[in-house]
Amino acid sequence: MMKIEALSSQKDFPASGKSTYLNTASVCLMYKPAEQAINAWFRDLTEFGTKNFDEKAEQEIFNGLHIAFASLIGAEPGDIAVGSSFTELLASLAWAIAPGENKNIVSTDVVFPSTFYPWLRVARHTKCEIRFAVGRNYTIDQDELIQLIDSDTEVVCVSHVEFGNGQVYDLGCIAEAAHKHNALLVVDATQSAGAVPIDVHKCGADVIITGAYKWLCGPFGVAVMYIAPHLQTKLDPGLVGFRSHKDMWDFNIKGLEYPVDASRFEFSTMAYGCALGLTESVNYLLEKGVEKIYAHNLAIADLLIEGLDSLNAEIISPAKKEERSSIVSARIPGTNPKEIAKKLSDAGIIISQRNDFIRFSPHLYNDSDDIERVFEELQRII
Ligand SMILES: Cc1ncc(COP(=O)(O)O)c(C=O)c1O
Known part of the structure; x- marks a missing residue:
């Protein structure tokens, strides 16, 4: 998996060191200052x-x-x-x-x-x-x-x-x-x-x-x-x-x-x-610059899409580049989205279930290690 560093430090976002947080579309990690x-x-x-x-x-x-x-x-x-x-x-x-x-x-x-x-x-x-x-x-x-x-x-x-x-x-x-x-x-x-x-x-x-x-x-x-x-x-x-x-x-x-x-x-x-x-x-x-954050988040989202593809997931976020954001939502065949979100949460990986899909929403404090952890855990769960 391509290595991507976070754009922020744990000092500014203390919570980023305590879980794998991919839930900004719900509630962000707040900036410490x-x-x-x-x-x-x-x-x-x-x-x-x-x-x-x-x-x-x-x-x-x-x-x-x-x-x-x-x-x-x-x-x-x-x-x-x-x-x-x-x-x-x-x-x-x-x-x-x-x-x-x-x-x-x-x-x-x-x-x-x-x-x-x-x-x-x-x-x-x-x-x-x-x-x-x-x-x-x-x-x-x-x-x-x-x-x-x-x-x-x-x-x-x-x-x-x-x-x-x-x-x-x-x-x-x-x-x-x-x-x-x-x-x-x-x-x-x-x-x-x-x-x-x-x-x-x-x-x-x-x-x-x-x-x-x-x-x-x-x-x-x-x-x-x-x-x-x-x-x-x-x-x-x-x-x-x-x-x-x-x-x-x-x-x-x-x-x-x-x-x-x-x-x-x-x-x-x-x-x-x-x-x-x-x-x-x-x-x-x-x-930090929003352009830079946007590019960072899309690169992390790419890793999520790659991993979800390898699980044969149905990605419901748009495929067209100009319609894509930091939010990646998907259905994984044969799984219950609520259960997946709960099991990931039990393993310290925070995402959301919305309707009949799961939603990942990485931001500037996420890195490629977070995404690796997600797929290791998903393999185990599935
Ligand atoms: C697109 C959008 N608008 C508004 C809100 C929430 O608005 P409020 O801050 O008034 O609760 C949310 C919350 O999830 C949202 O996703």
């Missing part, structure tokens, strides 16, 4: 109350994350909003757009439920139509998705990388089709940000949202949303609170005026330390 930043923030609050975390500090708490995440995707800091979870930010956006009765929303029937439920909830209220591109063996034909878009489409919402089989879409192509019909492209980047390069100018997405606890190597409790400049002042967020006002310390109960950038979607207090932790993780990934 992120955990330190989170705990330092909570500790300071415990020890000193608002002595250090005063009103100015609270107001400016997201500045570092705005800058870091903007830099990761080629945007400006003012294009970024911070929230507590992917679902929270998408729900607020879905109510801000709320396509009306004669409009439609286009998505796929293989997205993660949270990518779609907020639209479903809005559609129940406004009676807009929902159109799904239908997955065949979990794979979507991108042309079929594009054909669903017409002049009544208000939103196309896709996952940049699908959570099940790791299929990657050509966002530029989908954006072009959406924009031709004046529709918006909303992208769930939860399975791509930090692992697959994203350039907002090239991909043309109007909104990109991602959680922190997968490929960004950050914590639960924080998420980020990019909103294209042309859209920022047109949106009336679905969720509002004291932070939604342009001067959050003004307490003007009768005159809610939003900031004139993406931060109008920041509405409440949150576990602020998590935003500081994610800033550390994103800055670390910027140093």
Whole structure:
């Protein structure tokens, strides 16, 4: 097997030395300095109350994350909003757009439920139509998705990388089709940000949202949303609170005026330390370079595909290079995916079972030894 070194050290990802961890599509190993930043923030609050975390500090708490995440995707800091979870930010956006009765929303029937439920909830209220591109063996034909878009489409919402089989879409192509019909492209980047390069100018997405606890190597409790400049002042967020006002310390109960950038979607207090932790993780990934991480992860994924082929497994991740990501999903004939995941876990190899398949999701902390271990153990199990 070709030798591939990890891109990170065990010092930065202590958990990487304790198991063979191939489960980033579920939850990442968190970058150690992120955990330190989170705990330092909570500790300071415990020890000193608002002595250090005063009103100015609270107001400016997201500045570092705005800058870091903007830099990761080629945007400006003012294009970024911070929230507590992917679902929270998408729900607020879905109510801000709320396509009306004669409009439609286009998505796929293989997205993660949270990518779609907020639209479903809005559609129940406004009676807009929902159109799904239908997955065949979990794979979507991108042309079929594009054909669903017409002049009544208000939103196309896709996952940049699908959570099940790791299929990657050509966002530029989908954006072009959406924009031709004046529709918006909303992208769930939860399975791509930090692992697959994203350039907002090239991909043309109007909104990109991602959680922190997968490929960004950050914590639960924080998420980020990019909103294209042309859209920022047109949106009336679905969720509002004291932070939604342009001067959050003004307490003007009768005159809610939003900031004139993406931060109008920041509405409440949150576990602020998590935003500081994610800033550390994103800055670390910027140093490593997402292009380099992408190439590393694909090389590890190649080893997985090679090994699975030798077991005559049915690989359900796309074969086309441009549709592949770090996620490799497969069925091994004559085996039960739940049992395989459990037996691997008992042997210290962490993967996921999803539906009727097993899913491997290596990241920068994995090396070729991890993959060798997987196949030694799989041979034993089978
Ligand atoms: C594609 C995708 N979007 C969103 C989420 C989760 O969103 P949240 O962070 O709000 O739970 C997941 C979790 O697995 C996911 O795979």
